[in-house]
Amino acid sequence: MLKKFIKSMVMTTAASGLLLASTAMAADQKIAVVNFQEVMGKIPQTATVMQSLEAEFKDDRAVIAQLEKDIKYYQEKKKRDGSLMSEKEKEELDTKIGTLFQEYQAKGKEFQQKTGARQNEETNKIIALVRQAIDNIAAKEKYDFVLEQKAVVFAKPEHSITEEVVEQVSKLK
Template structure:
């Protein structure tokens, strides 16, 4: 009786393995290097330039503050031996004022730039996702994975070039 039960279970397992293997063989699977497509998109460089232009005045102001702070610090270090205590104190106060302005303007600027970059990156990723969906539908793929999630894939399964072409067509 136990032998019969073991044979039935073994047969059922073997049969399900064959069915699942044949079902998997029928699936068409593709791979896309999303990061590579993202970097190859012509819009990527354009967006970076647009963000730099958008925040140019603020970037220049923060850059000037950094230069001023560095100038005052170098001057204090270089001329400290010949300066009076009053001059040293004034220069140190200037350095502290520049540092406060940098903290006041630099961190919010960096956060705003980061926020804008994320907004634009999300827009581009949505375009890539749309392109992947289009390519997968046209070529009748059942599953498309990110190349970062796959240890190995044959080159014939790589859809990155087709997705990049589709993204370029979309704009």
């Protein structure tokens, strides 16, 4: 029994010592936080990329919009004129609507894949610029850690380097 008590005391003392040591080591660390989402929203590169992607896929978007209009037109025509049409005309119209809808779905899926891939590609380039700016600031200011603000429960505003990152990335191309 005495042996268990001594063992638990030794373990408690060791744990307390480790806790104190880790607290002391943490006190020597220089830590900053950055709001990555805010940075991405404020830098001009994000808006530039969005505009260029919009222009790049303008024609594809127009084709999909036209297919959608055509489908709606033929559906409305069937509703409006269906009672006056023969069964063969109705079947032909249904076939036409079905074909347009399949083309619409295929082009829509292709469009989403292409735009998603391009958006990821461009976003990764911007993220590389942001990381470069964070690395530069961390090296210059001698930060041991730079954490994403979302990962931190609380940080004093003076520990945020978000505006510095925005400023530095805005100067880059």
